[in-house]
Amino acid sequence: MNIEGSVALVTGANRGLGKVLAEQLRAKGARKVYAGARDPGKISYPGVEPVNLDITNAADVAAAAKALGDVTLVFNNAGVAPFSPLAADASLEVARAAFETNYFGTLRIANAFAPILAKNGGGALVNMLSALSWITFPSLGAYSASKSAEWALTNALRHELKGQGTLVVGVHAGLIDTDMVAAVDAPKVSPEQVAAAILEAIVTGREEVLADETSRRVKAALSSEPGPYL
Numbered sequence: 001m002n003i004e005g006s007v008a009l010v011t012g013a014n015r016g017l018g019k020v021l022a023e024q025l026r027a028k029g030a031r032k033v034y035a036g037a038r039d040p041g042k043i044s045y046p047g048v049e050p051v052n053l054d055i056t057n058a059a060d061v062a063a064a065a066k067a068l069g070d071v072t073l074v075f076n077n078a079g080v081a082p083f084s085p086l087a088a089d090a091s092l093e094v095a096r097a098a099f100e101t102n103y104f105g106t107l108r109i110a111n112a113f114a115p116i117l118a119k120n121g122g123g124a125l126v127n128m129l130s131a132l133s134w135i136t137f138p139s140l141g142a143y144s145a146s147k148s149a150e151w152a153l154t155n156a157l158r159h160e161l162k163g164q165g166t167l168v169v170g171v172h173a174g175l176i177d178t179d180m181v182a183a184v185d186a187p188k189v190s191p192e193q194v195a196a197a198i199l200e201a202i203v204t205g206r207e208e209v210l211a212d213e214t215s216r217r218v219k220a221a222l223s224s225e226p227g228p229y230l
């Protein structure tokens with residue numbers, strides 16, 4: 001589908017990949033871009049309409065769905081990555097918090113906006129996943145589990161929304177150069193490159209984006225013995 005003339009909602013659009021996505025959508029001719037943020041006052045760039053949207057808050061999401069009935073593209077970008085071991089005292093709280101945003105928040109947005117996408121001709125729903133949907137690291141177990149669940153959610157939504165003509169896209173990447181992994185000293189792909197790959201997938205109708213070499217390598221290794229997750 002075309003980006004030109006579309007009406008997009010990007011969650012977590014005040015910084016990181018979400019901000020770059022919103023900017024590229026505008027640059028490629030989206031008619032309107034709603035920039036969701038927990039604090040819309042932090043939307044510090046022009047050309048978008050700030051929206052108060054904490055994806056863990058049911059009232060925020062319901063209000064957004066009521067107000068934004070013209071949306072044709074939904075980008076479930078907002079996410080959190082707690083760096084904390086699972087075999088630790090506070091791990092239940094950490095895991096619940098990761099799932100509350102990455103899984104239930106994504107699901108809440110999908111539930112609220114699927115009927116709007118249907119009404120507007122199908123459109124597209126993009127879920128920002130990770131190479132860590134498939135592998136994990138010692139301090140990122142809760143994050144990986146939430147992204148694995150979000151991957152399964154994405155695949156289920158693809159089946160469920162096919163009938164209404166909605167393209168459901170799952171996006172995987174290794175390290176992206178944003179605040180989320182600022183403390184990690186390793187090669188990173190730029191958010192500009194990831195955003196461009198996502199928008200290209202929408203235009204060409206691709207359901208999965210492997211946005212960098214890491215995600216491509218991890219996926220290719222899943223059938224190896226031993227698996228890449230061991």
Ligand SMILES: NC(=O)c1ccc[n+]([C@@H]2O[C@H](COP(=O)([O-])OP(=O)(O)OC[C@H]3O[C@@H](n4cnc5c(N)ncnc54)[C@H](OP(=O)(O)O)[C@@H]3O)[C@@H](O)[C@H]2O)c1
Binds near residue numbers: 012037172176
């Ligand atoms: N960076 C990476 O290496 C990497 C790799 C693969 C996938 N990803 C995924 O890419 C997506 C974007 O991450 P990023 O790298 O841009 O991270 P980031 O720079 O940390 O930005 C995260 C964004 O999500 C927002 N957010 C967090 N919880 C929210 C909530 N409950 N409601 C609404 N917004 C919320 C944050 O808002 P505040 O400013 O209010 O906190 C911020 O705008 C995430 O889903 C992440 O898991 C990232």
